[in-house]
Each structure stands twice: as structure tokens, then as C-alpha cells.
Amino acid sequence: MKEYNKILVVINPTTDHQAALDRAIDLAAKNNAEITAFLSIFDFSYEMTSILSSHEREAMRQGVIDQRTEWLKNLIQQTNHSGLTINIEVIWHNRPFESVINYAISEHCDLIVKSTHNHDKLKAVIFTPTDWHLMRKAPMPVLLVKEHDWPVKGKILCAVNVAAEDENQQNLNGKIIQHAKGLAENFSAEIHLVNGYPGTPVNLAIELPDFDANAYNDNLRMQHEQRVQYLAETYDIPLNNCHVQEGLPEDVIPDLATSLDAELVILGTVGRTGFSAALIGNTAEHVIDSLSCDLLALKPDGFKSPLAE
Template identity: 60%
Template sequence: MGTYKRILVAIDPTHEAQPALVRAAHLAKCCGGQLTLLACIFDFSYEMTSMLSVDEREAMRNSIVTQRQSWLEQVSAPYREQGISVDNKVVWHNRPFEAIIEQAITGQHDVIVKSTHHHDKLKSVIFTPTDWHLLRKAPVPVLLVKEGEWPAQGKVLVAVNVAAEDDAHQTLNDEIIGHAKKLSRAINGEIHLVNGYPGTPVNIAIELPDFDAHAYNESLKAHHQQRITELARNHQLDEAHCHVIEGLPEDVIPELAEELEAELVVLGTVGRTGFSAALIGNTAEHVIDSLECDLLAIKPEGFESPVKPE
């Protein structure tokens, strides 16, 4: 597991505020990293106009790209003045997530940082289609950030799965905690582990009158508590910050994140393929949709992106 030395920042050319850049610069300072700012632009009107020749369309496209590069230089200048190494790239691409992933692969970046949009009325983060594609398909960690500073001594909530005993799950748990440690150092943060476990199925309690649902639940909780405590010890984490809660991950994780006022949730995602890891498909998406804080999504070791660089 590498360090966050090469940080790719997805810049939103339609917004003046760039929370992702603020967060990435903070990371770069803490980790001695360098930034690559990527702005992806596309305008169908230039592609569809039949009145323009191919050469004219290309000239107009190049003109827009040049304008954006100039704008990006202005955006990045203050960070260069702070001593941060910044590289700027502008690409013309109609699928931003593909452009971001292609750059992440070819540039051998350690993490992708992208802003999300906070919806004031719903008090939750609104994730765009590009965000979802990155979470499912990016081969490197994806940090989705909202506006606002990371406070010192902020809390980092790590969603682990201690129920499964296969190597793949255990490796992913280790990977997720490793990334959480790196980011918590950047904010001098406090790491908490959480694991949701299923309660007694109602049909069992009905079909087996002698079945002691309470004893079963207590036994299940104790098993998960033991496993999560072992995991914390292995990573030199505070056992008092282990949380084992009855319920589905998509309910447990956002509720605890809100209760702890966590700045960041770290979880594992495997997109739509591969082994059934800690959080898959709809489960991950339910969790992500309910969060009010930053999110770091980690792929399991060996994950290959379906997006290939050209």
C-alpha cells in the first residue's frame, strides 16, 4: 500500500469553489505529495454544428481548451506559491469519469480527489453519475469531499466486515484500515471501527418456539465484538473505539457517522463484480447516499478497472 504522493484532483470547471483542491492541497502538505489538476470539458454544440468544417470545430475546441488551461493556471497559482508541486491538464472528453480514470492509470496516481455537492435542504451529499462511476470503476482510492475544512482531531469512521473469515475480506479490512491511518495522520484524527451484524431472522423465532432469540443475538454480538477487537489490536487501534451494532450496514454506518460527527467514512467497494466483499452494489450505494461527511472508497487488492487508457 503506497503513500499519497501522487494526488489527482478532479476539477469542476462549472464551479468557482473547489473543495477537492482545498482538501488535496492539505493532503499534499501533510504527505509531501504533488497534485495533478484535471479539468474535463465537453460541449455538444461544437460537435454537432454542421455549419462548421472539421478544422473549424477543432480550432474552436482548442480555443476553449486553451482558455480553460489559462483559468486552471490561475486556480493553481496560490498553491504553487505555498510550495506545492502542481501539474495542470485539460481534456476534451464527453465522459468525465473515463478521463479521470485514464489519467489515474497513466499518471500512476495514488488517490483521486473529487468534490461532491451538498444539498442544503436534505442535509445530505448529492452524488453525481460521475461519482458513482468512479466509486465502481476507479482502480485507486476515491476521496469524495464536501465543502468545509477538516478540523484537527476529527473522527474517521472505518466500516469493516469481521463476519467473513476468508482471506479476501481480511485483506480488504487491513487495506481499508491502512488507508484510514494515512488520512487520520493528515488531520491528527481519531479512528473508529464499525461493524453491523444481522439480528435474528423473524421466521426462525416464529417457526422454532423454543429458540432463544435474545441469547442468539448476544452470542452473535459477542462473536463480532471479539473479531473487531482482534482487528483493532492487530492495527494498534483503541479497542474502546470499536462499535458492533445490530443492523444493516446501510443503516448502521450513516447513523454512527452522524452520532460521532465523523469527518470521514472509509469503506471498501468492489463495484459490480468480484467477491462479495464488505459492501457491494446497492448496499454501498445506500450507505453513500445517506452520508453527510467525506467518503474514502477503497477497492480490494487486484481490482482491475473496466476503463482502459487509450
């Protein structure tokens, strides 16, 4: 894992407690990194005021930006940031996720950090939250922070996908584990690997009278265990820290994270967009609401953000 040199923190304008900023400071202190506290604001009523001239509207917008900048300066002054450099960027933009990603790309940020909360499942299908947009479209890693400490000698859970043997997936698995090893070294944490495999398809047992469901299931589990153990041996992770369980990843990962009391889950996301994303989503999006700990989402090498095209 390369070191984080520039960390972009998405500020929550509705609260003085900034969990994402606290987490970014912890990470920056380990890497001597530079932090930018980023706030995107917008008020549609300022755009609808037809009696004002464009210069007057611009002055009103700038007034709001100045107020928020002062609020953010005071907030940072009250934070124990151990002498780290924390820059402030407040902009007026009607699509927060676009402003975050565009700024992160233009400033060559290595990591985006944002606090998160549970999403309303129905609304999330229709109105995709900023978190989901960031996971889908940001080319750099995205760390979504919840109210869970990162204790010394904690646990980092790497969600690996060994169902496919293609080179891209193998590279992504390696990227996930390498990130975990870098963080584990900084925070004296323990790395675990988790993999979920599908159960026996019911239709096969019904349509094929001679089909041995138990043998099929045992063989599938053995294949997944062997592949996960190979990953563990490659990256010098104890075999006792390998967890292969039957079930969907969005069920297996949160359950194991809870039982281990993990501080962080790291997984890969393919950046699905459009209609298929609205209906299906990504594993990361299904998992985040069920986790009580942080989630770090990584893109495959070579991923290009649709916003940069």
C-alpha cells in the same frame, strides 16, 4: 498505507470554490506530493454542427479548452497551495469518469479526489453519477469530499466487514485500517472501527416455534464484537473505539459518523458493475448521500479496472 506521490483532483467546472482541491493540497503538503488539477469538458452542440468542417470543429473545441485552461490557472493562482506543484490538464471527453480513470491509470496516480453532493435517488438508479462510476471502476483510492473540515485531533471512522472470514475480506479490512493509521498520523486523528450486523430474520421466528430470537441475536452480536476487537488489538486501536451495532451498514455508518462528528469515513468497495450494480449498488454508494463528512473508498488488492481491460 503508502504515501501519496501523485494526486489527481477532479475540478468542478460550475464553481470557483474547489473543496476537492483544498483537500488535495492538505494531503499533498503532508506527503510532498504532486497534484494534477483535471478538468473534463464536453459540449454536444459542437459535435452536431454539420455546416462546419472537422478542422473548424476541432478549432472550436480547442478554443473552449484554452478558455477553461486559463480559468483554471487563475483559480489555482488564487489558492494557497504552499509552493506545491499543481499541474493542469483540460481535455475534451464525453464521459468524464472514463477520462478521469484513464488519466489516473496512465499517470500512475495514487489517489483521485473529487467533491461530491447529494444525489437524486431515483435518477441515481437510472443515470449513475460520476461518483459512483469512480468508486466502482477506479483501481486507486477515491476520496469524495464534502464541506466538512479536517480538524486536528479529529476522528476517522473505518467501516469493517467481519461477517465473512475469507482472506480477501480480511485483507481489505487491514488495508482500510492501515490507510486510516497513515492519515491519523499525518493529521493527529483518532481511529474508530464500526461494524453493522443483521438483526434476527423474522421468518426464522415465525417458521421455527422453538427458535430463541434473543439468544440468536446475542450470539451474532458477540461474534461480531469478538472479530472487531481482534482487528482492534491487531492494529493497536483502543477497544473503546470499537462500535458494533445492529442494523444495515448504510444506516449504522452514517449515524455513528454523525454522532462522533467524524471527519472521514473509510470503507471498501468491491466494484460491482452492470445490472446488479444498478439495482443493488454498493454500501459506499448507499452511504455517501447520508454522510456529512468525506468518504474514502478503497478497492481490494489486485482489483483491475474494467476500463483497463
